[in-house]
Amino acid sequence: MPYTNAPDMPAKLARLRERFLVRLSEDLECLQKEADRLVSDDDGGALCSAYHRLHRLAGSAGTFGMPDVGRTARALEKVLKPVACIEDESRLDSGHKARLFEELSSGLQVLRSLAGHQTSSAHDPSLDKANVFDRTRLEGKQARLLIVDEDTDRASLLCRELSSYGFDSLEVSVDAMMTAIDCAENSGVVALLASPVKVPKVRTVRNSSSDPAILRLPIFAVGGHDSFDNRYELAENGARGFFPDPIQLPELVERIEKLSADQARGTRGRVILVEDDPDLAEHYRLVLHLAGIDVRIVNDPTRLLSDMAAFRPDLVLMDVQLDGYSGVHLARMIRFDAQWLSLPIIYLSSEDDPDIQLDALSKGADDFLMKPVSDDYLVRSVQIRCLRARLLSDLMNQDSLTGLLKHSLIKQTLEQEVARCRRDGHTSAVVMLDLDHFKTVNDTWGHMVGDTVIKSLANLLRNRLRETDLIGRYGGEEFLVVMPGCDLDDAERVMQDIAASFSALAFTAGQDRFHVTLSAGIAAIHALSTADESLNAADTALYRRKYNGRNGVTVFRSGPQNAPQEAH
Structure with a gap:
């Protein structure tokens, strides 16, 4: 979901929401009439009509900031689905109709209560701001990973490590897998991770679904020993990848990131x-x-x-x-x-x-x-x-190593954002990031390990930032991020979280295990006149951060002599 930064966008959003509330009221009246028809002599098509109305409501309510209405409508929709569009509703006995009437009426009462609450609080003061910033999308849509493993310790550790990369990871049993997929409304499941012995069962359960999106979920085998026979058996059982012990987490994350990117662009x-x-x-x-x-x-x-x-x-x-x-x-x-x-x-x-x-x-x-x-x-x-x-x-x-925008393209993006800020008057931020002591990584463990560290940061940035944020590899171990519609405080908070998550990642080289930190400098694009000024301000803040100890974030704020101030 992109940021909404046009000055008249709050009014447009408010008008759309008001129109939806009117339609919601009309839908509830129609649903009540359709429920009443269930226990009358004139019940033809009542179930089918109610089902389709609930289906539409369940799909649209969340868009207008009413997730509880959407979830309640979804629950009622599932109640009606088994009998919604049978050709002859008269085949339902009176007892069955009465039970459906009770469930539908009870659900409608809940919907009326929720709708009344939304109507009474329809004015959202946050919409009065000239620039509406969607904080729920600040870190982007988290991709959910379901982990099925008989080794609970390994599964728990994998959950924690993947969470550091920004994934919404959940340890589940095979029996609970489909329920976890159905419940992932805000975090779409993009992959199933399973120990090799669980792969056949996971595949069987996945394939029992009639939902094409679930049937396309890839299965990755994690853990176990590496051998030709093991790999062949996993391929035979439908695994899309295999990451044996010791699991190389950066490689696993990179594979999932590429998969998520391919799925995201899909048919667009x-x-x-x-x-x-x-x-x-x-x-x-x-x-x-x-x-x-x-x-x-x-x-x-x-x-x-x-x-x-x-x-x-x-x-x-x-x-x-x-x-x-x-x-x-x-x-x-x-x-x-x-x-x-x-x-x-x-x-x-x-x-x-x-x-x-x-x-x-x-x-x-x-x-x-x-x-x-x-x-x-x-x-x-x-x-x-x-x-x-x-x-x-x-x-x-795109940069061949990270898949991020190349140097020239990210600078061009910054120039375009400067022009938009001057034209539309919205707030945006630019961030310059640099890996700390990266030469030591290359000198100690080699350039291949250094490349792994760079790709890991690129993956983390992609996963934790919004789809509308533009990320580029500025050069070597330096990255540039353009964050449209984002003020300094929000940019600072996100970058601090990313810096903390990155410093927690553990990299391995042979028997060695080590950590790497990053430094970041942030500047307000809208407060400066040109792209070069914005870039220089972020760069100044970055070097002040490095001068003061690295491993953190510094914000360039306008003040006496434009001196950068430390982020706290």
């Missing part, structure tokens, strides 16, 4: 759609939107370049023949700009002549989709090409 993508048939364009937009793809429609080709510059697409979908314009010429025009040379362009056209298609492709496009194209084929084609475009972008923009 950004598509420019150039189409002069508005109804067809809206159909394509809705189909792609349902697949998690963000689409901007361009009906007027003269706006194409400006919309591309603002939207930064992963892909362009374009008809070959547009009203007054040729898609072939537009594709060639797009390639005039070096930044779009690698951008995939796909023609959508009813043209079925292979020679004409090839000629069109030779003039700037990458593929040709024939109209009419099925919704499924369109979605899959766009997903594949968006993924390839992002992978290519990653190769160009």
